[in-house]
Amino acid sequence: MSSDSVDSGIEIDEIVSAFKTSVVVRDRKHMLKTYKKCFVGSEAVDVLVKKDIVSNRKDAVAVGQVMLAEGIFHHVLREHQFEDAKLFYQFTEGHGEKVTKDGSKVSWSDFIRPVTKETDDSLQPAMPASAATPEIDFNISEQLAPLDEHNLRLLDSVHPSAWQDPKAKPKYHMVVIGAGTGGLVTAAGSAGVGARVAMIEKNLLGGDCLNYGCVPSKALISAAKAYYAVTNQKGLTEMGITVEGATIDFGKVMERLRRLRADIAHNDSAERFASKLGVDVYLGHAKFLDKNTVEVNGQKLTFARCTIATGGSPRLPDVSGIKELFEAYHKKEEGAPAIVTNESIFNLTELPPRFAAIGNGAIGLEIAQSMTRFGSETTVFGRGGRIMGKEDADIAKILQDQMSSEGTNFELGVEKYVSLKKTGRTNGSYPEMEMQVLLKGGESKTFLFDALLVAAGRTPNVGSLDLEKAAVKYDKKEGVIVNDRLETSSKGIFAVGDCCTAYKFTHVADFMARIVIRNSLFFGKDKFSKLIIPWCTYTEPEVAHVGLYEQDIAKKGQVVTVQKDFADNDRAILEGETEGFVRIHTLKGSDKILGASIVGANAGNLISELTLAMNADYGLGSIASVIHPYPTQAEAIRAAGDLLNKNRLTPTVRAVLRQVLKFQN
Numbered sequence: 001m002s003s004d005s006v007d008s009g010i011e012i013d014e015i016v017s018a019f020k021t022s023v024v025v026r027d028r029k030h031m032l033k034t035y036k037k038c039f040v041g042s043e044a045v046d047v048l049v050k051k052d053i054v055s056n057r058k059d060a061v062a063v064g065q066v067m068l069a070e071g072i073f074h075h076v077l078r079e080h081q082f083e084d085a086k087l088f089y090q091f092t093e094g095h096g097e098k099v100t101k102d103g104s105k106v107s108w109s110d111f112i113r114p115v116t117k118e119t120d121d122s123l124q125p126a127m128p129a130s131a132a133t134p135e136i137d138f139n140i141s142e143q144l145a146p147l148d149e150h151n152l153r154l155l156d157s158v159h160p161s162a163w164q165d166p167k168a169k170p171k172y173h174m175v176v177i178g179a180g181t182g183g184l185v186t187a188a189g190s191a192g193v194g195a196r197v198a199m200i201e202k203n204l205l206g207g208d209c210l211n212y213g214c215v216p217s218k219a220l221i222s223a224a225k226a227y228y229a230v231t232n233q234k235g236l237t238e239m240g241i242t243v244e245g246a247t248i249d250f251g252k253v254m255e256r257l258r259r260l261r262a263d264i265a266h267n268d269s270a271e272r273f274a275s276k277l278g279v280d281v282y283l284g285h286a287k288f289l290d291k292n293t294v295e296v297n298g299q300k301l302t303f304a305r306c307t308i309a310t311g312g313s314p315r316l317p318d319v320s321g322i323k324e325l326f327e328a329y330h331k332k333e334e335g336a337p338a339i340v341t342n343e344s345i346f347n348l349t350e351l352p353p354r355f356a357a358i359g360n361g362a363i364g365l366e367i368a369q370s371m372t373r374f375g376s377e378t379t380v381f382g383r384g385g386r387i388m389g390k391e392d393a394d395i396a397k398i399l400q401d402q403m404s405s406e407g408t409n410f411e412l413g414v415e416k417y418v419s420l421k422k423t424g425r426t427n428g429s430y431p432e433m434e435m436q437v438l439l440k441g442g443e444s445k446t447f448l449f450d451a452l453l454v455a456a457g458r459t460p461n462v463g464s465l466d467l468e469k470a471a472v473k474y475d476k477k478e479g480v481i482v483n484d485r486l487e488t489s490s491k492g493i494f495a496v497g498d499c500c501t502a503y504k505f506t507h508v509a510d511f512m513a514r515i516v517i518r519n520s521l522f523f524g525k526d527k528f529s530k531l532i533i534p535w536c537t538y539t540e541p542e543v544a545h546v547g548l549y550e551q552d553i554a555k556k557g558q559v560v561t562v563q564k565d566f567a568d569n570d571r572a573i574l575e576g577e578t579e580g581f582v583r584i585h586t587l588k589g590s591d592k593i594l595g596a597s598i599v600g601a602n603a604g605n606l607i608s609e610l611t612l613a614m615n616a617d618y619g620l621g622s623i624a625s626v627i628h629p630y631p632t633q634a635e636a637i638r639a640a641g642d643l644l645n646k647n648r649l650t651p652t653v654r655a656v657l658r659q660v661l662k663f664q665n
């Protein structure tokens with residue numbers, strides 16, 4: 001992200017209160033009729049300019065229009081927009097609450113409340129950059145398979161075949177390109193506070209998260225976890241439980257996945273966005289024509305603000321033969337081996353006997369662990385010598401050891417993926433493939449498998465938007481370039497989510513959208529760098545993190561790290577889940593939490609306590625005084641607070657405390 005170059009914004013609350021106290025409100029007459037407690041549009045414009053809230057009358061009208069859209073005031077007969085003219089306006093009683101078409105109330109303050117606050121420093125660690133390769137576009141009809149009742153229900157929600165684009169309005173407050181999490185939240189939030197919004201999606205509403213990311217992967221993981229618990233008798237025998245004859249039906253696992261995904265989809269549906277939230281939904285490929293216009297399906301959409309939320313695509317690594325085989329598989333050519341990405345793996349209906357994953361980050365590991373548990377002979381390939389490059393090495397090792405113990409093979413010293421080809425043999429219904437790999441020590445190895453997941457990084461979707469026409473700068477690796485307020489190089493055009501950040505998570509896309517709503521429509525000053533970002537890899541054990549790593553803090557000063565092992569936590573012992581720990585970093589001399597990692601059961605849930613504390617600037621020492629119910633794993637966090645407090649007792653303080661106790665004898 002480039003440095004901040006946007007003018008400092010003005011708080012909408014400040015504007016409203018300055019405006020309300022300065023504009024002259026009194027009864028006004030027009031054509032023998034008296035209008036109670038009104039102000040005049042042109043006088044209001046005078047106020048906004050004289051008070052230096054804006055620099056010219058044109059901007060004053062824009063600000064007035066936002067306030068009118070927010071329901072702060074309205075034209076006396078509700079016939080006019082806000083204009084620099086002799087028109088009468090009245091303040092609305094109890095303004096600020098909008099009712100959407102489905103009757104739910106949306107308060108503008110929900111969205112224009114600051115999302116970030118000023119802290120001394122950003123608590124975001126450096127993230128590995130994505131790599132640049134050409135984007136691979138998929139044809140919609142090829143994407144979802146099988147086209148059973150569940151996938152058809154999904155398509156009815158997120159890409160209805162009979163969808164008719166609306167007729168473009170003369171001008172939109174906000175045009176959103178892409179309807180993944182970032183786009184959906186921007187569109188819903190903007191429409192919820194009264195803006196005229198268009199949202200364009202070329203593929204499936206819901207984007208990666210719903211269709212080929214978080215949702216299906218977690219459905220897969222839950223089945224794998226349940227099966228592993230019974231087949232490996234994980235802790236069960238000791239409890240006196242024996243489960244015999246447990247079997248897995250992979251086809252049913254995948255059907256459940258498709259059913260649950262379709263069940264969840266209504267939230268992201270075209271119908272809901274169009275009818276209930278009042279968003280103009282276009283299904284087509286968006287391209288910029290200029291700085292204020294986007295084209296979709298032959299219609300030109302003019303906007304005051306635009307948000308690019310085009311996400312990212314899986315990257316194909318440089319292996320001789322992979323591209324041809326990959327394309328053949330996705331064109332459903334006879335005998336093509338199953339080379340899948342996150343966009344096609346959830347289409348599988350039969351368990352591949354031998355499964356491989358290129359990529360040892362969250363996506364590769366979550367899916368590889370599940371496939372091993374279902375019974376595939378699984379190998380994970382990687383280059384760095386270890387898994388989870390950005391997490392602490394000992395944490396990564398705990399997970400790797402667990403996965404190895406379950407049967408996953410790791411080949412992490414790959415120097416070069418040399419070639420991939422089909423062997424001509426089949427294994428069940430899977431055409432077999434052969435990959436030749438050169439290892440770091442110079443050894444060459446050949447592997448045979450039946451399905452290959454490519455999860456080796458993501459490429460931002462920036463190539464086919466004609467960004468140049470809108471003067472939006474971008475980089476093929478980093479994506480759309482935005483400043484700290486998420487505005488691009490082109491004024492009024494913003495970007496959110498995977499297309500512009502290295503923190504490629506659904507919740508980050510969501511919060512970026514909240515920042516954009518505030519900064520673009522309400523003169524907010526929220527900064528992305530101030531977001532405190534947690535994340536979790538949903539393997540077993542889970543690995544969760546928030547804020548800085550030890551090495552980031554060490555650059556600023558001496559780090560004090562406290563760690564509580566789950567082996568010492570009563571609940572973890574009783575659950576038989578003693579592997580892992582809570583590790584929390586503070587800067588020496590303070591109990592301010594700067595970062596934390598948790599490895600263990602429920603790490604993803606536990607990290608939220610620390611994220612909340614960091615957001616509220618609540619120190620680890622103070623967490624020690626917060627009652628946590630016994631017995632819970634969260635007590636490990638409180639115990640870490642106790643440990644920090646204990647370690648902070650200097651010899652002098654200890655001596656004084658001893659003296660005090662002596663007096664009590």
Ligand SMILES: Cc1cc2nc3c(=O)[nH]c(=O)nc-3n(C[C@H](O)[C@H](O)[C@H](O)COP(=O)(O)OP(=O)(O)OC[C@H]3O[C@@H](n4cnc5c(N)ncnc54)[C@H](O)[C@@H]3O)c2cc1C
Pocket residue numbers: 177178179180181182183200201202203204205206207208209210212213214215217284285286287309310311312342363461464465496497498499503504505506507508509538
């Ligand atoms: C397997 C997997 C598991 C994951 N699990 C998790 C998890 O557990 N938790 C988590 O936080 N994150 C997870 N993620 C990451 C998460 O899915 C993404 O960070 C999130 O979906 C990003 O949202 P987005 O809105 O930026 O982009 P996307 O969801 O990718 O949406 C972008 C949309 O823009 C559309 N688009 C692109 N170009 C155009 C155009 N020119 N015109 C019109 N439309 C266009 C695309 O079709 C797409 O629908 C996972 C990802 C994967 C792949």
